Amino acid sequence: MKINLIGVPLNLGADKLGSNLAPKTYREANIIKIIKSIGFEVKDCGDVEVLKANEEDKYKHHPNLKYLNEVIDANTKLAEKIYQSLSNGDFALVLGGDHSLGLGSIAGASRAIKNIGVVWIDAHGDINTHLTSPTGNIHGMPLAASFGVGHEALVNLYEERIKVKEENVFHIAGRDLDKGEIELINKSKGQFYTMDKVKELGIEKVVEDMLNYFKDRVDAIHVSFDLDSIDSLFAPGTGTPVENGLSVDDAKFILESLASSGMMCSLDIVELNPLLDKDNKTLNIAIDIIKNTLNKLKLSLSNELSA
Template sequence: MRACEAGPEALVQAHVFERLKKRDIAIDAIELLYPDQRAKDKNIPLAESLPLIRDFNMQLYNAVKKALQKKTFPIIVGGDHSIAVGTWNAFPKPFGLIWIDAHMDAHTPQTSPSGAYHGMPVAALFGRGLPEMAQLVRKEPVLQPENFAYIGVRSYESGEAALIKQLNVKTYFMDEVKKRGLSTIIPEAIAHVTRHLSHYGVSCDLDAFDPSIAPGVGSPEPGGIGGQAMLPLLAQFGKDPRFIGFELVEYNPERDENHKTAELAYEILKQVMKP
């Protein structure tokens, strides 16, 4: 049960965006995009779902591009993490990216045990894996691995970990996060992804948070980030002139308990968008 495709609509129904607006947070427009119904079938092989995933990412790419042309600040709410390919293709290159996640999402079809595309978007952004996604819009990779940092990783498979190691990607594993604290690590991660570049974005998977505060996710992993530690720190992104966009993914309303995770999503967006 992943059901993340129902996430955005469930957050609208939980009045997440309406409540943000009431707090004088400038929201120009909310646009909901829907994947092809066939993409919901978890049992179809990647070869069959790939064109659907690709089409959806193109739709999303165009929507984010349009928002940027209107000079609005894009906040992208998923959906599973496959959407990162469409999202980050839309931003003018070059930029750095901070990826807050329990997982690496850096598989290629050769290394993935499940074949699920939501485990592959980081590899695609680095130009690896299926060319349909790795070259969604252009031939060149969206990101250079040196301008990327993970925060919160605690569950991964050997094939993707080998790629991340080979590409020398900065990874703040969960043990280091616990030991050194997010108030140290977040500014360090920002400094890392901007050391050659002037702009950066953030992609946040709700499963980076501990399942006690975020049970409603596609792939829960114990031992995650606590809300109190993280939430106040998110305001630094929104206030940073180098920050270009924010993506929040993997909300699964079917697994949520008493709207806990929807509330967390609200708190995250409130912090990031704080005027």
């Protein structure tokens, strides 16, 4: 199995400069060399091209959705890259970029694997729509659109279909939720483990619940990890940092457990903003998380071969 590295220099979904610099920052920090040192062959698929946009045109295509056409275009290109990667039996590692890229990664993964599960690790719900969002930023909408809720242009991105069953979604670390998102969560068939619930149960129980929930339910899991799920005390270099989040060890444990499960087929690491980082603190955490996760993935694959 190769690791297909896909950069997404996208910041238009967040309407904030910085996350578009993340793929370049990871490469300059020798992420490819680090992955190769684990024992994986790496294919650098380059960066998804993001159309240029003028700030005064942000609402050109919809009054409540900023940069709609540009976000859709980038995500459609990403979806195809993910689909090709998984169809070839490779693991897709997506480095972004704001979390609107989840639209494309889930769309591509769910075309390759019909009964996909999604683990979304994030301080925010990302289940707003054009009707509930207080900002119009599409990075707050990708999860809802992926399970069929929201504007039809986002829901039907890449292919006209729902990308993931709502009951196949497991969200961890939510703590900065908008009113409309809370209403949707309360009616949802998905699993939503807020930080309050994580602290109540403990991270080991949360992970146990997650793995048991997906066992025999899905064919594979796409994981979308937002660095703002980590407490802002530890990870300041994100576009929308939130306090009282996961510890770094908690985040590592979740991702390592998913890698060891044999179910994870693809992974997004999103919302690194080098312009807001302090002494590369968040970058170093992200690289450490990637390294640890892929080490566990390598070990899991080795165990499968020797079994």
